[in-house]
Amino acid sequence: MRPRQLLLVIVIALGLAALMDARSLERSAQTSPFGLRRSVELTVLRPLVTVSDHLALDRPRMALDALLHRSDDGGPAPPEPASLPPPQQVRVASSGLRLRLPATGEASPPPAAPRVRTAADPLRLWVGGDSVAGFLCYEMEAIAEHDPALAVRTHFQISTGLSRPDYYDWPAHLAQDTATGNPEVVVLLVGANDDQPLETPGGGVADFATPEWVTEYGRRAGALMDQVRREGRTVVWVGLPVMRAHDFGARMDVIDNAARRQAARRPGVLFLDSRPLFSDAGGAYAAYLPDDSGALTLMRAPDGVHLSPQGGTRLAEAVLRLIRDHSADPALALPRTGRAR
Amino acid sequence: MLFTTVDFAVFFTTVLALSWLVPAFGTRWKLLVLLSSYVFYAWWDWRFCGLLAASTALNQAAAEAIARSRTAATRRTLLVLAIAAGLATLGFFKYAGFFASSLANALGHLGLGAPLPLLQVVLPVGISFFTFQAISYVVDVYRGTTEPASRLDFAVYLAFFPHVVAGPIVRAREFIPQLRRSAAEPRLDGGRAISLILGGLFKKVVLAGFLSTAVVDPVFGAPGAHSRVEVLAAVYGYAVQIWADFSGYTDIAIGCALLLGIRFPANFDAPYAATSLQDFWRRWHMTLSRWLRDYLYIPLGGSRGSSLLTARNLMLTMLLGGLWHGAAWTFVVWGGIHGGFLVAERRLRRGRPRVETGVNRALARLLTFHVVCLAWIFFRADSVATAFSLLGRLVTGGGPASLVTVPVVLAIAAGIGVQYVPAGTVARLTARFAQLRPAFQGGVAAAALVGIGVLGPQGVAPFIYYRF
Numbered sequence: 001m002r003p004r005q006l007l008l009v010i011v012i013a014l015g016l017a018a019l020m021d022a023r024s025l026e027r028s029a030q031t032s033p034f035g036l037r038r039s040v041e042l043t044v045l046r047p048l049v050t051v052s053d054h055l056a057l058d059r060p061r062m063a064l065d066a067l068l069h070r071s072d073d074g075g076p077a078p079p080e081p082a083s084l085p086p087p088q089q090v091r092v093a094s095s096g097l098r099l100r101l102p103a104t105g106e107a108s109p110p111p112a113a114p115r116v117r118t119a120a121d122p123l124r125l126w127v128g129g130d131s132v133a134g135f136l137c138y139e140m141e142a143i144a145e146h147d148p149a150l151a152v153r154t155h156f157q158i159s160t161g162l163s164r165p166d167y168y169d170w171p172a173h174l175a176q177d178t179a180t181g182n183p184e185v186v187v188l189l190v191g192a193n194d195d196q197p198l199e200t201p202g203g204g205v206a207d208f209a210t211p212e213w214v215t216e217y218g219r220r221a222g223a224l225m226d227q228v229r230r231e232g233r234t235v236v237w238v239g240l241p242v243m244r245a246h247d248f249g250a251r252m253d254v255i256d257n258a259a260r261r262q263a264a265r266r267p268g269v270l271f272l273d274s275r276p277l278f279s280d281a282g283g284a285y286a287a288y289l290p291d292d293s294g295a296l297t298l299m300r301a302p303d304g305v306h307l308s309p310q311g312g313t314r315l316a317e318a319v320l321r322l323i324r325d326h327s328a329d330p331a332l333a334l335p336r337t338g339r340a341r
Numbered sequence: 342m343l344f345t346t347v348d349f350a351v352f353f354t355t356v357l358a359l360s361w362l363v364p365a366f367g368t369r370w371k372l373l374v375l376l377s378s379y380v381f382y383a384w385w386d387w388r389f390c391g392l393l394a395a396s397t398a399l400n401q402a403a404a405e406a407i408a409r410s411r412t413a414a415t416r417r418t419l420l421v422l423a424i425a426a427g428l429a430t431l432g433f434f435k436y437a438g439f440f441a442s443s444l445a446n447a448l449g450h451l452g453l454g455a456p457l458p459l460l461q462v463v464l465p466v467g468i469s470f471f472t473f474q475a476i477s478y479v480v481d482v483y484r485g486t487t488e489p490a491s492r493l494d495f496a497v498y499l500a501f502f503p504h505v506v507a508g509p510i511v512r513a514r515e516f517i518p519q520l521r522r523s524a525a526e527p528r529l530d531g532g533r534a535i536s537l538i539l540g541g542l543f544k545k546v547v548l549a550g551f552l553s554t555a556v557v558d559p560v561f562g563a564p565g566a567h568s569r570v571e572v573l574a575a576v577y578g579y580a581v582q583i584w585a586d587f588s589g590y591t592d593i594a595i596g597c598a599l600l601l602g603i604r605f606p607a608n609f610d611a612p613y614a615a616t617s618l619q620d621f622w623r624r625w626h627m628t629l630s631r632w633l634r635d636y637l638y639i640p641l642g643g644s645r646g647s648s649l650l651t652a653r654n655l656m657l658t659m660l661l662g663g664l665w666h667g668a669a670w671t672f673v674v675w676g677g678i679h680g681g682f683l684v685a686e687r688r689l690r691r692g693r694p695r696v697e698t699g700v701n702r703a704l705a706r707l708l709t710f711h712v713v714c715l716a717w718i719f720f721r722a723d724s725v726a727t728a729f730s731l732l733g734r735l736v737t738g739g740g741p742a743s744l745v746t747v748p749v750v751l752a753i754a755a756g757i758g759v760q761y762v763p764a765g766t767v768a769r770l771t772a773r774f775a776q777l778r779p780a781f782q783g784g785v786a787a788a789a790l791v792g793i794g795v796l797g798p799q800g801v802a803p804f805i806y807y808r809f
Contacts, residue, residue, distance in 0.1 A: 007358065017786070061794075141565075295446050297442075
């Protein structure tokens, strides 16, 4: 094959694939961070979508998606908002909340008699978030393996957050997730992907860390907390761990502070500041920290953002301690949850 | 820049088109490829371009000095210095954190606790691969099996973007003579190259990506929460995942190199059809296997000594091969299992004629596959305790098998079954594709790309071997 023939093959392959997949590519571009690259991609892709539509070249992909019950973002179709039970129809935990919450309010559950956690009536947790929550989820499940009085369901989704509901709609997915298993406590860790511009309700775009951005992000975080609280569940909002890169860490602080302020305003929402768990004595990022036995242990992933399995265990134990510390019921006191490694 | 991204498709198409504007393998072609390779490498982390350049300069200087040197002692000193520098750099990036924390803990146990600088060193992507290639080059020059290359040729060889991040580990004497060809307009094996790239994308995006998210990650993340059937599916699933991931990467790398007119050696040859561990290592990551054989096992003495010495050399090679993946006991156990079974095979076969029957071969394949799977459990688990927990769940884990869906079973079956497709069949299909007119080839490739996009999961993780 001569170069010009090869070039023809490549141009046809990539060009035709782009036309056949134009809608999916456009959606991918739409859900990428606002900015020049997104604008350029959309400018290029919009005419492709028009051509693809006119020539019906997008039909094979649509047919395959329909056959496989997939959305065009490559994942399973998200729940239709209309199919979700309205918040007031979601069954409230029959036992009510047994946690002593920081304050009481209308949304707080009625006081209930103390309940002893047992294998037959375990404390039900839902744990999830973005990729930083990955080892929190796995290690919470591992703790639950050894504690029959703890029932854990988890769901983490990489590259997600609250900034782009058009890419991944956490409120909708969380409502779907918590509709089964009836968790009493929802533990959420998101934010690491949210340092990007946000679309405001008025249709504008707020650049990261501007007052408009903080207001909008706070609104979204608060709305998610309210959604969970309306279902009668306690929220544990886990703050982001300290980051190795200072500039990235400063960006995460903006996100953390916006969520922390919303949590502070809401009864039934606990905010766990995870930074002290992963900092040295001076409050700085530390990859290696003493574990319970005092041995220096790698707590962070090589990227300086995510957690190691041991870091996940540390965070999971901190979440359980927080829940225990806010429980009015001494019978809910959790047993030692550390796991030998 | 992952091979599976649109970014790479744009980058590669641009480089390929530009490469045809200049005479193939001429100085301008080499400069273009070198510059492109550094752009590709900088895409990961520009700070490590200096490391790649320093490795190139140091090893080329060592090779030239060795070739010039007249005394054996000087040549040997230069060789040792070059190897030591390469291994020290590799060791620092791979093991500094592990050794510093271990030392700090040991001192703490002795009551000599002292604050040590516990850096979490970022591993430069591809450092193992370009270090191994550089070592093989200097050793081959020392042995006299390779002439020192020109500086530009060596720089292109080490940084060549299709293999810089995860191999295959190509030898200088395989690569550099290809740069010395003169071809005004090269005839390209385009059909084969495109088939390889599409096959590699399918393996990585569809097979590896799907199995990883559907069954492997959930089960290895929390083995106690899963039943024995799910654990078994995760173990088989991981065997398929790591093969599809790494051989998929290799196929794309070989295909891209081929489009640029460079041939790479094969790196995989249906490893799960192996009838013994020895056979497995002739089929799995073949370029690393031969590197370990030629630059570690044979210098250790190979099989030239007593059976005890041979066993020692095999175990050392496999244990060091395990440790190369990372400073963790899981990798040591992985290497130990392979080394132990290789030694056992040699002892069992010594002096016994092999009876080659279909049943024997099938049993040997079954046994070999399961030994490899056993070793993969330790390779994938985040700790030895987790690996034993998985093994325990294989015996005791009752409960439903909700993760073992029909697509999971089909993906595992496809991943294993394809290893038994005769090589001739694949070659015939590739040849048939290559005979199509360019427009049809493009159409088939477009349909394949769309199909891969539909079948693959949302988001594609980096290749597993990028972190080694």
